[in-house]
Amino acid sequence: MKILGGILKGRNFYMPDGIRPTQDLLRAAVFDLLGHDLKGLSFLDFFAGSGAVGLEAISRGASRVAFVEKDPKNVDVIKENFEVLKIGYPHVFHKVINADVFATFKQMSDAKEVWDIVFIDPPFDAKLAKKILKHLEAYVILHPRSYVIIQYGQDDSLPDVEGRFKILKKKSYGSSQVVVLQKV
Numbered sequence: 001m002k003i004l005g006g007i008l009k010g011r012n013f014y015m016p017d018g019i020r021p022t023q024d025l026l027r028a029a030v031f032d033l034l035g036h037d038l039k040g041l042s043f044l045d046f047f048a049g050s051g052a053v054g055l056e057a058i059s060r061g062a063s064r065v066a067f068v069e070k071d072p073k074n075v076d077v078i079k080e081n082f083e084v085l086k087i088g089y090p091h092v093f094h095k096v097i098n099a100d101v102f103a104t105f106k107q108m109s110d111a112k113e114v115w116d117i118v119f120i121d122p123p124f125d126a127k128l129a130k131k132i133l134k135h136l137e138a139y140v141i142l143h144p145r146s147y148v149i150i151q152y153g154q155d156d157s158l159p160d161v162e163g164r165f166k167i168l169k170k171k172s173y174g175s176s177q178v179v180v181l182q183k184v
Contacts, residue, residue: 001052003085004028005036006059013081016074019049020124026173027056030149033169033180034117038062041116044141046101046132051078053119058087058094062117065094068104102135109139117147124153124175133159148181 003011004027030053039061045054048067057065069075075098082089082096089096097104101122118141122128129152136142148165150158154175161167165181172178 001050003056003059005031005056006061008055008059008085011059011085013050013052013055013084014077015050015052016071016077019074023173023176026151026176026178027053029171029173030119030178030180031056031060034147034149036060038117042114044068044115044118046104046118046120047122048078048096049074049121051081051096053121054078054094055081055085055087057117057119063093066113066115067094067096068099068101069096070098070100072098101132105135105139105141108141113141114143115141115146116143117149118142119149119151121151124156127153127156129156130159133161133165137164142183144183146183148183149178150181151176151178153177 001013001015003009038057040063042064043057043062045067048054048069051067054065054067067078075096078096079089120132129150166184168182169180
């Protein structure tokens, strides 16, 4: 896999076996919508896998990035990707959290950590999109006007978000559905 834009553009990184990577086309589309310069923004990558999306955010200038991944093997790959890309791990502004995503919601809320952009890419077969949005509403990890990007499978669906989120874009990319929301 390669970084698509920013200061690390064109650099290769590792992909763990057995995961469904976020396609280059989809990563490019997400960052096209968010803008190419994330300077000064915080970015949370839930279900991080290889860390591809969070690494892309670092390359594009995000000032603080957290990667949340439950599988210890994938966590090791993310840390290795920090080294491969010469970001260095541990890093003063970026962290890798080896934990369940749903437990992390509470921990971050208790610690008063809020995020500008949250990217969520759960395993498609788990059908977690609704549950994740409910957790985003229950725990305070977003500030007004935060962006939430959820990638989910065609067999999954989102709850009604009217009044809580504004849908900025919803699009299909092969078997993936992507919705970009902004907190209102």
